[in-house]
Amino acid sequence: MTSTDLGDALKTWRAAVAPQDAGLPSGGQRRIPGLRREELSQLAGISADYLTRLEQGRATNPSPQVVEALARALRLGQDERLHLFHLAGLVPPGPDRISSYITPGVQRMLERLQHTPVAVYDAMWTLLHANPLYVALMGEWHGKDRNGAWRNFVGTGTRVRQTPDSLRDLRAATAADLRRTAARYPDDPRLRELIRQLRADSPLFSELWNSGAVAEHSSARKTVDHPQLGAITLDCDVLHVAGDDLRLMVYTAEPGSPDAERLALLSVIGTQFSDNIT
Structure with missing residues (x-):
């Protein structure tokens, strides 16, 4: 698995989320569909710079808390959420851990x-x-x-x-x-x-x-x-x-x-x- 697999997945999922579905205004001209990096970073509670480095493959070891926040902000289903954990090189939280996942x-x-x-x-x-x-x-x-x-x-x-x-x-x-x-x-x-x-x-x-x-x-x-x-x-x-x-x-x-x-x-x-x- 290359270091860009995580970044490519994040970019793909970000493009698939309509701003209005995430509670954001949809007005204005957008060069690409979906969420802007600044919007996703705000929703996930991380810096836009860190999100950029994740997407570009310059940061490859996000914490479980960051991955959970991104899965939540990207509105991923359970299978996609598990895949995101695997792309980040992490073991998904098991039933013996308190979940932070919002379905x-x-x-x-x-x-x-x-x-x-x-x-x-x-x-x-x-x-x-x-x-x-x-x-x-x-x-x-x-x-x-x-x-x-x-x-x-x-x-x-x-x-x-x-x-x-x-x-x-x-x-x-x-x-x-x-x-x-x-x-x-x-x-x-x-x-x-x-x-x-x-x-x-x-x-x-x-x-x-x-x-x-x-x-x-x-x-x-x-x-x-x-x-x-x-x-x-x-x-x-x-x-x-x-x-x-x-x-x-x-x-x-x-x-x-x-x-x-x-x-x-x-x-x-x-x-x-x-x-x-x-």
């Missing part, structure tokens, strides 16, 4: 929820995708804060209004949910490292972890303090994708309420405050 079915579901704040998390609560309205509502997260457990125990927090009791309930539910995930994926190295760091950096997490509680993190009613629109109270439902261990976090407002009006306004002006993240 085409979930992708299509996200496209139909453009006017609803929705984000996709993996089984260890790492953010995989957030649509523009979710980002406008909750803001952007970077680095370790992309993991919800880290964010709630150690990181910078969120815009969600919390009382001391509600924050402790959230943290207890998060720790119990992680313990449930750890029982399912006992050998996943990323999960084990996350738990190790949380136990080292958060005495409360260590205490909750040692309690042995196991539970599934579910729905709640939340008030978000938005910097432009003020308080917005929404129902937050966590939907689990059977067989894939993905979690869809969906925010909705009671129809006809002031919160529904604020959410509708945010769907109009929200992109002025934030960009999409993947």
Whole structure:
């Protein structure tokens, strides 16, 4: 296998994705069909320079995380995703590893929820995708804060209004949910490292972890303090994708309420405050 096989495949798949299918505007003159390099790099969360080097064969050893992000951004099916891992010289994640793959079915579901704040998390609560309205509502997260457990125990927090009791309930539910995930994926190295760091950096997490509680993190009613629109109270439902261990976090407002009006306004002006993240 030559060093350009990976690059050729990436270019072929990039040309096959219509911008509108990836949630991008399709206007303007395009010299070639499909996504531009800058668009794919943005969707995958990597630099355009690194993507260029991958396509040109000057970079040949992408990490599993980069390959997973590219497969997701290119909307590859399961067989194509496995082929991309093989082209990169990597063993695809097995059933004993937490998957970061967003299936085409979930992708299509996200496209139909453009006017609803929705984000996709993996089984260890790492953010995989957030649509523009979710980002406008909750803001952007970077680095370790992309993991919800880290964010709630150690990181910078969120815009969600919390009382001391509600924050402790959230943290207890998060720790119990992680313990449930750890029982399912006992050998996943990323999960084990996350738990190790949380136990080292958060005495409360260590205490909750040692309690042995196991539970599934579910729905709640939340008030978000938005910097432009003020308080917005929404129902937050966590939907689990059977067989894939993905979690869809969906925010909705009671129809006809002031919160529904604020959410509708945010769907109009929200992109002025934030960009999409993947």
